Amino acid sequence: xxxxxxxxxxxxxxxxxxxxxxxxxxxxxxxxxxxxxxxxxxxxxxxxxxxxxxxxxxxxxxxxxxxxxxxxxxxxxxxxxxxxxxxxxxxxxxxxxxxxxxxxxxxxxxxxxxxxxxxxxxxxxxxxxxxxxxxxxxxxxxxxxxxxxxxxxxxxxxxxxxxxxxxxxxxxxxxxxxxxxxxxxxxxxxxxxxxxxxxxxxxxxxxxxxxxxxxxxxxxxxxxxxxxxxxxxxxxxxxxx
Amino acid sequence: xxxxxxxxxxxxxxxxxxxxxxxxxxxxxxxxxxxxxxxxxxxxxxxxxxxxxxxxxxxxxxxxxxxxxxxxxxxxxxxxxxxxxxxxxxxxxxxxxxxxxxxxxxxxxxxxxxxxxxxxxxxxxxxxxxxxxxxxxxxxxxxxxxxxxxxxxxxxxxxxxxxxxxxxxxxxxxxxxxxxxxxxxxxxxxxxxxxxxxxxxxxxxxxxxxxxxxxxxxxxxxxxxxxxxxxxxxxxxxxxxxxxxxxxxxxxxxxxxxxxxxxxxxxxxxxxxxxxxxxxxxxxxxxxxxxxxxxxxxxxxxxxxxxxxxxxxxxxxxxxxxxxxxxxxxxxxxxxxxxxxxxxxxxxxxxxxxxxxxxxxxxxxxxxxxxxxxxxxxxxxxx
Numbered sequence: 293x294x295x296x297x298x299x300x301x302x303x304x305x306x307x308x309x310x311x312x313x314x315x316x317x318x319x320x321x322x323x324x325x326x327x328x329x330x331x332x333x334x335x336x337x338x339x340x341x342x343x344x345x346x347x348x349x350x351x352x353x354x355x356x357x358x359x360x361x362x363x364x365x366x367x368x369x370x371x372x373x374x375x376x377x378x379x380x381x382x383x384x385x386x387x388x389x390x391x392x393x394x395x396x397x398x399x400x401x402x403x404x405x406x407x408x409x410x411x412x413x414x415x416x417x418x419x420x421x422x423x424x425x426x427x428x429x430x431x432x433x434x435x436x437x438x439x440x441x442x443x444x445x446x447x448x449x450x451x452x453x454x455x456x457x458x459x460x461x462x463x464x465x466x467x468x469x470x471x472x473x474x475x476x477x478x479x480x481x482x483x484x485x486x487x488x489x490x491x492x493x494x495x496x497x498x499x500x501x502x503x504x505x506x507x508x509x510x511x512x513x514x515x516x517x518x519x520x521x522x523x524x525x526x527x528x529x530x531x532x533x
Numbered sequence: 534x535x536x537x538x539x540x541x542x543x544x545x546x547x548x549x550x551x552x553x554x555x556x557x558x559x560x561x562x563x564x565x566x567x568x569x570x571x572x573x574x575x576x577x578x579x580x581x582x583x584x585x586x587x588x589x590x591x592x593x594x595x596x597x598x599x600x601x602x603x604x605x606x607x608x609x610x611x612x613x614x615x616x617x618x619x620x621x622x623x624x625x626x627x628x629x630x631x632x633x634x635x636x637x638x639x640x641x642x643x644x645x646x647x648x649x650x651x652x653x654x655x656x657x658x659x660x661x662x663x664x665x666x667x668x669x670x671x672x673x674x675x676x677x678x679x680x681x682x683x684x685x686x687x688x689x690x691x692x693x694x695x696x697x698x699x700x701x702x703x704x705x706x707x708x709x710x711x712x713x714x715x716x717x718x719x720x721x722x723x724x725x726x727x728x729x730x731x732x733x734x735x736x737x738x739x740x741x742x743x744x745x746x747x748x749x750x751x752x753x754x755x756x757x758x759x760x761x762x763x764x765x766x767x768x769x770x771x772x773x774x775x776x777x778x779x780x781x782x783x784x785x786x787x788x789x790x791x792x793x794x795x796x797x798x799x800x801x802x803x804x805x806x807x808x809x810x811x812x813x814x815x816x817x818x819x820x821x822x823x824x825x826x827x828x829x830x831x832x833x834x835x836x837x838x839x840x841x842x843x844x845x846x847x848x849x850x851x852x853x854x855x856x857x858x859x860x861x862x863x864x865x866x867x868x869x870x871x872x873x874x875x876x877x878x879x880x881x882x883x884x885x886x887x888x889x890x891x892x893x894x895x896x897x898x899x900x901x902x903x904x905x906x907x908x909x910x911x912x913x914x915x916x
Binding site for chain 2: 337338341344346347366367370371372373374375377379381383385386387388389390394397398399401403427455
C-alpha cells in the first residue's frame with residue numbers, strides 16, 4: 293500500500309541545510325493501522341505531508357497504491373489526493389465559513405446521492421447531527437475533530453493520514469477518534485497516525501519510532517492480532533455508519 | 534459545493550474585508566465615473582469658451598494686402614462663395630481647420646451712421662462631428678444688431694430696420710462687447726450678397742484651427758501648407774492670442790483627465806490588491822486544506838479572483854450611482870457656464886459593470902498567484 297524508500301527532506305535553515313527526514317524507509321500493508329511516534333520536531337508532520345503528496349522529498353521516493361506520487365504532475369497528484377487519501381490534522385483545519393455538513397461534503401471529489409447518504413450517516417454516527425448547521429467556530433475541539441474525521445471518512449479513501457489527531461482533545465474524545473479510525477481499518481482501510489504520545493499504540497498493528505528525522509525502531513503493537521471489535525467500548529462513534 | 538456558493542459564504546464570513554473591498558472598487562468606479570462626467574463637462578465648457586472666443590483664422594483672397602487688411606480690419610477683395618465647399622472637400626482640411634464659416638463684410642451707412650454689414654453663411658464642420666456650429670445662424674430677412682448700433686437706431690428686438698433699401702426684422706440685439714461688433718449688423722450671407730450687389734461672392738472664410746501642437750511646432754506654417762493645397766487662391770491669417778488661448782484651454786482640460794484617470798486606477802488597484810493580499814494571508818490554513826483535499830491551482834485562484842469578480846458587480850452599480858451623484862451635485866459649481874448640460878450617462882453603468890469586476894480581478898491577480906504558490910505544508914505541519 294505505502295512504500296517509503298530512502299526519503300530525505302532537507303530545509304534551508306540559518307546555518308545551512310537542516311534535515312527534516314533522514315533516509316526514512318518503511319512499508320505499510322493494506323489494512324494496517326500504523327502509528328509513528330516521536331517527540332516534537334522529530335519530523336512526524338514532515339513525513340506525513342510527504343506521504344500525502346504535499347511536500348516533495350529532497351530525495352527518495354514515496355509510492356502509494358503502486359503510484360510513485362512525485363512522478364505525477366501537480367494536478368495529477370492533487371487528483372490522487374482527492375480520490376485516494378483522507379487527512380485528519382491536529383488543528384482540524386475546517387473551512388471556517390462552511391457549516392458542519394458542508395465541511396464534511398467538502399472532502400468529497402464528487403457528490404452523489406450515495407455520498408450524501410454516507411455523509412448523513414457519518415454525521416449521525418459521530419454525534420454531530422444536532423450541530424450539522426453550525427459553523428466550526430461554535431463547536432468544541434472534540435466536535436471539530438469529529439467533523440474533520442467525518443470529512444476524511446466520507447470519501448472512503450484507501451488510506452487515511454492523521455497528524456496528531458488527538459493532540460488537542462480530551463481523553464474521551466481522543467478515544468472516540470482512535471476507535472473510529474480503528475473501525476475504519478477493520479473495514480479494510482489503511483491508517484497511518486503520527487503522534488508524539490503513545491495513545492495511538494493500543495489501536496495500532498505496528499508502531500514506528502521517529503527521532504531527529506530517522507526511523508529508529510519498529511515494533512509490532514500489542515493489538516496487532518486482536519480483533520478490534522472485541523476491545524472497543526460501545527459508543528455512538530464506533531457503530532457502523 | 535459550487536464555486537459561487539463558496540465565494541458568497543466566504544464573503545459573508547469575512548464581511549469586513551469584503552466590505553472594504555466593495556468600498557475600494559466602488560470608490561474607484563465613483564471617481565472614474567465622476568471624472569468622466571466632469572471631463573465631458575470640461576469639454577463642453579471648453580467648447581463654449583472657445584465659441585465665445587470666436588474664430589482665430591481668417592482665410593482671405595490671396596490678393597489681399599495683409600498690412601492693409603490688418604490696419605483697416607477688412608478688404609474689398611472677394612472669393613467665390615463655393616471656395617468653402619472646395620476647401621471642405623479637400624483631403625485633410627479638417628485636420629487643420631474646422632468651423633469653416635463664409636462671410637461677406639462691408640462698411641456701410643444706416644440712417645446716416647457708420648456701421649459694418651456682415652453676412653454670415655452656414656458653418657461647415659468636419660464629417661461625422663457632432664460639434665455645434667460656431668457663429669450665428671441667421672435666417673433670410675432677419676438681422677442681429679450690435680448694442681451701440683441698436684441704441685443709436687433706437688431699435689429693439691422684433692422691430693424692423695431698413696438697410697440699403699431692404700427691410701430686416703431684428704431678431705436679436707447683442708450684448709455690448711467693446712469691439713467693432715457693437716456697430717455691426719449681422720445678416721444671412723444671401724441677404725448681404727443681395728444688398729451689396731455681390732451675388733456668389735464672399736470676403737473671407739472664418740475658421741478655427743484644429744491643430745493641438747506643442748509650443749515648438751509652427752502651427753501657422755502647417756496651416757499655410759494645408760491651405761496651399763486645398764485653396765491656392767487664398768491665404769490665411771492667424772489671430773495668435775486667440776489661438777494660444779484656445780490651445781491652452783484645450784490642453785488644460787485634456788491634462789486634467791489624463792492625469793486623474795491613471796492616478797485613480799493606480800490607487801484603486803493598490804487598495805484592492807492589499808485587501809486581497811490580506812484575505813489570502815488570513816486564508817492560508819484554508820488554502821492549505823483545499824490543497825490537502827485535492828483542489829488544484831485553478832480552483833484556488835478562482836476562489837480568490839472569484840470574490841473580486843463577484844464584488845465587482847455591486848461595486849460597479851454603487852460606484853456609478855455615487856459618481857453620477859457627485860458629478861451632478863458638485864459639477865455645476867465647477868463648470869457654471871454649462872451647468873445646465875449636466876446629466877447622467879447611463880452608458881457608463883454598462884461600462885462599469887463590465888470593467889469593475891475585471892479591474893478588481895486584475896488587482897487581485899498577484900495575491901491570487903501568492904495563494905496558488907502557497908506551500909500547504911507550511912500551514913498544515915503541526916510539529
